Amino acid sequence: MARNMLVKGSGAYVKDIDGREYLDASSLNLTCGYAVPEIAHAVGEQASRLHGYDLSVATHDLAGAVAHRVAALMPPQLSRTLLTNSGTEGVEAALLIAGMYAQLRGEPRTRVVTLDCGYHGSTVLTRSLSGLPHLAHPFRRPLPVTPVSLPLPAREMRRPEALEPMLDAVRRALAEDPEQPPLAVLIEPLLNVGGGVVLPERFLTSLRRECDAHGALLIIDEVSTGFGRTGRMFAFEHDQLVPDIVVSSKGLASGYAPIAAVSVKESVYDAFADDEYMGGLRFGQTSSGHALSCAAAIATLDLIERDDLVRRTERLGRTLLGELEAFLGTGGIADVRGLGLFVSVEFTEEEAAATTVAAAEHHGLLLRRQGRVVMAVPPLTSDESVLNALVERFADALEKTTR
Ligand SMILES: Cc1ncc(COP(=O)(O)O)c(C=O)c1O
Structure with a gap:
């Protein structure tokens, strides 16, 4: 797949050159999200x-x-x-x-x-x-x-x-x-x-x-x-x-x-x-x-x-892990594991992992992939609405994969 040309971000979301918006759950370095006024x-x-x-x-x-x-x-x-x-x-x-x-x-x-x-x-x-x-x-x-x-x-x-x-x-x-x-x-x-x-x-x-x-x-x-x-x-x-x-x-x-x-x-x-x-x-x-x-x-x-991000990450991470665990056994998912906001979904086949990541992108969600493992690593400043969007888009992507 062609690489996205990203041009602008805000919070957990980033836009490409054609104006499409993605939830970025792929960037391990994005502690606080995009365009944070204090850092800028x-x-x-x-x-x-x-x-x-x-x-x-x-x-x-x-x-x-x-x-x-x-x-x-x-x-x-x-x-x-x-x-x-x-x-x-x-x-x-x-x-x-x-x-x-x-x-x-x-x-x-x-x-x-x-x-x-x-x-x-x-x-x-x-x-x-x-x-x-x-x-x-x-x-x-x-x-x-x-x-x-x-x-x-x-x-x-x-x-x-x-x-x-x-x-x-x-x-x-x-x-x-x-x-x-x-x-x-x-x-x-x-x-x-x-x-x-x-x-x-x-x-x-x-x-x-x-x-x-x-x-x-x-x-x-x-x-x-x-x-x-x-x-x-x-x-x-x-x-x-x-x-x-x-x-x-x-x-x-x-x-x-x-x-x-x-x-x-x-x-x-x-x-x-x-x-x-x-x-x-x-x-x-x-x-x-x-x-x-x-x-x-x-x-x-x-x-x-200031925002107690470490404790917040522990709490949000437990929520995200729980939500993604619900997909265990569907779409070839063999394991869901993680600590904090570093959650990995292991598929039995590499192809299913690759298809899911591509479908997720189509649904406005950027994920990481290493072989059979798909990782969701949203910014630590994410809130419940970001996690809900992440899980919804992941579910849509998975449905496409299994269809
Ligand atoms: C555990 C670990 N060590 C080292 C590195 C290398 O860091 P960098 O890409 O900043 O050189 C990475 C990068 O992904 C990493 O995950």
Whole structure:
């Protein structure tokens, strides 16, 4: 299908060049919706004051403010924040930090344990962290990766019975090569591109213990889940643990400008602070921590707080999950799962998923799709009327698919 040419948005809705309006339930970064006056004003005001500055030369007030605001949302141990432009760069920075930390401590390690169906970015290095077929590339792996396959089908992974097999798989991966002890485990708390997979409760808490037992760092990839999307500020908060590094991005500036944050434990940062060459964590691009992105991020964080969007997302997410669960068994739907406003509908056949997404678009609803899984991720500012419209349009699309 030809790509839509979108020209204008408002709230949860967006219009294409021909004036057709769509409810956008496809944009994981759209925390607050389209054309939010507070965010537009903050970006415009910043553009007329100080549009940006290369942070390797000097800093600006907003970069420090975002770093502090993100740190304040994390467990207190993760008090250091590095700003980058994208989730991909954030993951690369996290790995670089982990690797250099090990090196500076005199215990050089490079082997990373990841989930085979995880997704961590689009560069050669970050693609190499995943076993998803469409991420294959013609280069050799730039670092040793031990992939872990899900021990059960995606739709069974959230069950308590999945906990032990999942932990066993990770334990085997951690212990796999005693000559090359693991540097880190890198994991999404809810798998995005891998098919909206919800992991069993207490898995991350137990994973923390396994990492400690092997001297490995635990890096949580919150790029698609951070800033309220799953009904917690960060999805790892559904469990009880303190990660070593957290990478977040999409929701931070509500999609108004590119930005990502790498949150690092003070104890990891300390290894760099005294190092003559590193002198703190040095990683960045010319526009990292861009002032306009920072302005959008601060305005977004203000709105998340002012409108209590995290709690609201938890409540609305339960409603949306319940409404979509009602379609289980119809139109080839095999599972409905999710956390907060990150709800996934798994079809038995990929074709049915693709047809449903195309039909939904025809009915004015934009959805995401990964293989057999269709995802509904409306803005966190959605209200009941938006959810009702979403479910109605989904039902219309499904009817077309099954006819
Ligand atoms: C979990 C996860 N990590 C990393 C990335 C890469 O982020 P970006 O596209 O901003 O580079 C994504 C993007 O979808 C993601 O979902």
